[in-house]
Amino acid sequence: MSQMQQKHGEPQGKFITFEGIDGAGKSTCIAHAAELLRQCGKRVVISREPGGTSLGEKLRELLLHETMHPETEALLMFAARREHLAQVIEPALARGDWVVCDRFSDASYAYQGGGRGLDAAKLFELERWTHPHRQPDLTFLFDVSPDVAGQRIAAQGRALDRFEQEKRDFHARVRAAYLERAAAQAGRIFVIDSGRAREESEKILDEKLLSLCL
Numbered sequence: 563m564s565q566m567q568q569k570h571g572e573p574q575g576k577f578i579t580f581e582g583i584d585g586a587g588k589s590t591c592i593a594h595a596a597e598l599l600r601q602c603g604k605r606v607v608i609s610r611e612p613g614g615t616s617l618g619e620k621l622r623e624l625l626l627h628e629t630m631h632p633e634t635e636a637l638l639m640f641a642a643r644r645e646h647l648a649q650v651i652e653p654a655l656a657r658g659d660w661v662v663c664d665r666f667s668d669a670s671y672a673y674q675g676g677g678r679g680l681d682a683a684k685l686f687e688l689e690r691w692t693h694p695h696r697q698p699d700l701t702f703l704f705d706v707s708p709d710v711a712g713q714r715i716a717a718q719g720r721a722l723d724r725f726e727q728e729k730r731d732f733h734a735r736v737r738a739a740y741l742e743r744a745a746a747q748a749g750r751i752f753v754i755d756s757g758r759a760r761e762e763s764e765k766i767l768d769e770k771l772l773s774l775c776l
Contacts, residue, residue: 575605575655576774577696579666581740582704583733584726585711587756587763589664591704594764595771596662602775607654610664612639614646626723632678639670640688647693666698668743668751673725676739677732700774702767703744704756708733 578595580588596606612622621642625635643666654661667689674680708730715726744751752770754763 573658575657575659575661576699577651577655577661577663578771578774579663579668579698579701580704581665581668581672581701581751582756583672583706583708583711583737583740585714586704586706587714587760588702588704590760591702591764591767592662592664595702595767598768598771599660599662599775602772604775605657605659607650607659607661608663609646609650609661611646611666611669612642614642614651614663615649617645618642626725629724632674632680633684635678636670636674636680636685636688639674640692643667643670644692647696652696663698666701667693668701668703668740671743672736672739676742677725677728677736679735698750700770701751702770703740703751703753704763705737705741705753706756708737710757 580592580595582588592608596608599606611618612625613619621638624630625638625642630638651661651663667685670685670689671682675682675685711733712730715722741753744753754766756763
């Protein structure tokens with residue numbers, strides 16, 4: 563349940579997140595998902611992590627481009643998340659809007675836990691402190707091999723952030739952590755093989771979203 567009080571008789575919105583290693587293709591499907599939900603009559607808020615607020619976007623720049631201790635990285639991620647929840651996610655859900663978000667706490671378990679090697683117990687404590695009563699209603703995990711993801715990123719021909727610059731074994735650990743979390747929370751996390759054509763991924767995405775709208 564939300565920590566904020568809902569409007570009288572207004573249905574609580576849904577919180578949908580998109581996860582995956584860099585280059586998995588999740589970001590290209592977010593706008594598609596939001597448009598489908600709008601066609602179903604939902605009011606939709608699109609956001610991202612780290613980011614989503616003025617403070618969060620400033621923290622995002624630090625997180626993506628400044629070298630720091632892994633624990634500092636985790637703390638800043640959750641600091642940005644706390645602000646994001648307070649300023650964007652919880653108010654939107656209380657209004658009855660649906661929130662579609664590019665990453666949430668699953669990413670911290672994958673990147674700071676799997677990738678950086680931080681103790682999952684520390685991440686759990688941060689998660690419990692930051693959002694004890696809020697988890698996504700549905701999470702799409704776009705799964706692809708690090709090799710394919712790396713090829714996709716390279717083809718974009720742009721400057722890479724410090725996560726994208728990490729070596730293949732880092733991304734392999736991140737992927738493994740994501741899949742482990744998906745297996746443990748199969749009722750919430752829906753895995754999509756994003757090695758297939760985008761149209762196929764979008765078809766699977768559509769079917770799952772439409773079932774949630776009913």
